[in-house]
Amino acid sequence: MMRQYELVERVRHYDRNADEALLNRAYVFAMRAHGAQTRASGDPYFSHPLEVAAILTELHLDSATIATALLHDTLEDTEATYEEIEGQFGAEVAALVDGVTKLTKLELQSERTKDAENFRKFLLAMSNDIRVLLVKLADRLHNMRTLHHIGKPERRLRIAQETMDIYAPLAGRMGMHELREELEDLSFGEINADARDSIVRRLEFLKAESVGRIERIIGQLKAELEREGIEASVTGRMKRPYSIWKKMEEKAISFEQLSDIYGFRIVVRDEQHCYQALGVLHRRWQIVPGRFKDYISIPKPNGYQSIHTTIIGPERARVEVQIRTRQMDDLAERGIAAHWAYKDKLALHGKVQDPYAWLRSIVEMIEHGDTPEDFLENTKLELFQDQVFCFTPKGEIISLPRGATPIDFAYAVHTDLGNTAVGARVNGRDVPLRTELRNGDEVEIKRSKSQTPQPVWESMVITGKARSAIRRFIRNQQRVELVKLGHAIAEKAFADAGQEFTEKAIEGLLRRLKLARTDEVYAMLGQGALTQVDLIEMVFPGLLPADASLAMPNQADPARANAAIPIRGLTPGLAYHLAECCHPLPGDRIVGILEAGRGIHVHTIDCANLEEFHTTPERWIDLGWEAHATDGGPAIGRIKVDLRNEPGTLAALCTAIARVGGNIHNLKIAERNPAFFTMVVDIEVKDAKHLTNIMSALNASPVVMSVERPRE
Ligand code: MN
Numbered sequence: 126m127m128r129q130y131e132l133v134e135r136v137r138h139y140d141r142n143a144d145e146a147l148l149n150r151a152y153v154f155a156m157r158a159h160g161a162q163t164r165a166s167g168d169p170y171f172s173h174p175l176e177v178a179a180i181l182t183e184l185h186l187d188s189a190t191i192a193t194a195l196l197h198d199t200l201e202d203t204e205a206t207y208e209e210i211e212g213q214f215g216a217e218v219a220a221l222v223d224g225v226t227k228l229t230k231l232e233l234q235s236e237r238t239k240d241a242e243n244f245r246k247f248l249l250a251m252s253n254d255i256r257v258l259l260v261k262l263a264d265r266l267h268n269m270r271t272l273h274h275i276g277k278p279e280r281r282l283r284i285a286q287e288t289m290d291i292y293a294p295l296a297g298r299m300g301m302h303e304l305r306e307e308l309e310d311l312s313f314g315e316i317n318a319d320a321r322d323s324i325v326r327r328l329e330f331l332k333a334e335s336v337g338r339i340e341r342i343i344g345q346l347k348a349e350l351e352r353e354g355i356e357a358s359v360t361g362r363m364k365r366p367y368s369i370w371k372k373m374e375e376k377a378i379s380f381e382q383l384s385d386i387y388g389f390r391i392v393v394r395d396e397q398h399c400y401q402a403l404g405v406l407h408r409r410w411q412i413v414p415g416r417f418k419d420y421i422s423i424p425k426p427n428g429y430q431s432i433h434t435t436i437i438g439p440e441r442a443r444v445e446v447q448i449r450t451r452q453m454d455d456l457a458e459r460g461i462a463a464h465w466a467y468k469d470k471l472a473l474h475g476k477v478q479d480p481y482a483w484l485r486s487i488v489e490m491i492e493h494g495d496t497p498e499d500f501l502e503n504t505k506l507e508l509f510q511d512q513v514f515c516f517t518p519k520g521e522i523i524s525l526p527r528g529a530t531p532i533d534f535a536y537a538v539h540t541d542l543g544n545t546a547v548g549a550r551v552n553g554r555d556v557p558l559r560t561e562l563r564n565g566d567e568v569e570i571k572r573s574k575s576q577t578p579q580p581v582w583e584s585m586v587i588t589g590k591a592r593s594a595i596r597r598f599i600r601n602q603q604r605v606e607l608v609k610l611g612h613a614i615a616e617k618a619f620a621d622a623g624q625e626f627t628e629k630a631i632e633g634l635l636r637r638l639k640l641a642r643t644d645e646v647y648a649m650l651g652q653g654a655l656t657q658v659d660l661i662e663m664v665f666p667g668l669l670p671a672d673a674s675l676a677m678p679n680q681a682d683p684a685r686a687n688a689a690i691p692i693r694g695l696t697p698g699l700a701y702h703l704a705e706c707c708h709p710l711p712g713d714r715i716v717g718i719l720e721a722g723r724g725i726h727v728h729t730i731d732c733a734n735l736e737e738f739h740t741t742p743e744r745w746i747d748l749g750w751e752a753h754a755t756d757g758g759p760a761i762g763r764i765k766v767d768l769r770n771e772p773g774t775l776a777a778l779c780t781a782i783a784r785v786g787g788n789i790h791n792l793k794i795a796e797r798n799p800a801f802f803t804m805v806v807d808i809e810v811k812d813a814k815h816l817t818n819i820m821s822a823l824n825a826s827p828v829v830m831s832v833e834r835p836r837e
Contacts, residue, residue: 300460611647700724712813
């Protein structure tokens, strides 16, 4: 196992300013935290985080990332807490460790749900700090290197498949080709062991047949370049079994037909030397047509730069050659990790203002792949940019649209949870319910049986499910209020009639009214669809004096109710209607409009609809109410009321109207928003003045925001 000072030395080797104290503390903390835990191999568990840290030193990552690697399994697998890590290592490391832990949790989750798609999306969503992903990739690489220690074949296969599907492509997309190839090859060995074995055997045969061939080719390439005065480092190797297998699959050819199993790399000082070296190769050896690619003048979208060519090289071997500068090589091998390492230097030279903005643009670059499949993939990724992924305390993943709050989260888990939510804890801290959730948040909903959804919640949610559940609940609640109100009206009606109120009497009406439950009768009463008089007459036929119903007419249509009222100035025999737009009442100043074939429409003189008749004065008819207009009984006036959207306001409204002698004939909710709702109320009144009195009484009520007679 690597010693503490060895690790620190490795980091110091590429980073003079490494935070040695941090590395030392993380080493000791993780070693103690994992204590006597062991891995499947029998090794002490701590060897794993240590190896992960070592892999990351090869990528030249900063001290915070190396410390994170050491600590990456402590939150999930030991007694260590987030607070402890934050206290000892600061907010930056704590956030990184937390990020890696969440990815690990998600990994366990994906094992259950096989939801690789969600997983991949989440991985990229976490890329606001790319170092989390780098640690996760190194973690996976070490787990793959030690995969053979795991006993259960199906578990090995699952991990290998996941690596092939998710981690290897991710590494490739991040420009880390070396890492990608190793992950692929290790997975390949598990997924298709036979194929890999046969390729390995074939490669060994070739190696034995041509001992020292790679070295000889390297020597010849080098000599040729030196003769032209080009200083270069040349390396060569046989390709990995998996990339050979892929070529065989793609081109549907046999191993024997596959000739370019050797790959060589020429690394030179600068760009100009790249082209000079290329010229040397092409002059000296025959090129294989169609294989030349210049990614220096046209880099790949992920920033990859190199020249690729294939020649029939020394010993007539078909060899693929990559030519690039030292920096291009570094970026090609370490990909985004190299960008990360360079970012401070670049910032220092004033090339980069905000290293994070720059990093984000790199992530964007990565997300724009170079094949049609990648393009498809990207289209999916864009969709997911509008999403956040949060966890339940059990680690279940809940995906929500960006901007979602804990209330959305609660309803996404279960409607009951939403309906009884009273508060939320996000990542262990109490937060207001209107807090916007972020990627990776762990959300715990606090609930109480006595809690019900608040109307104001509607403005705090963005998911359709939450919104409709809240509305449904509030609608039901309003119905409950109407039922209560109706019940009170029924009791009063019985009392006024000198009778004892019984539930049984109401039950007796159900069949006649074709209703199933007494609640529905009360709701009708509460809404004004059924009046006191109707009720008493139905329960006690003939009890009320004959003129009681005349005194309180109960026609559904207010226009018809007023029709009995005499109006001065009407042509006898001509039909007339009180306009639905302004509901004229006795006492209102009125005017008639002659409508061809439909008689006269009576409007109040301030009705907005009169506007359209200004050009046809011949249709206007002067009207007025008869002095005895109110003798025929109450008329029906309509008002529009804006009420505060709070429980109990409906009952307060009804009480206020009743107190000034108004009888609600009908009411309906015209509009609703989180702060208030608008009701249209038809009230039985004596005349316009009576209605005005009711309106001023309502204006005085604290639940009423405004009241008016509709004029349109
Ligand atoms: Mn691990």
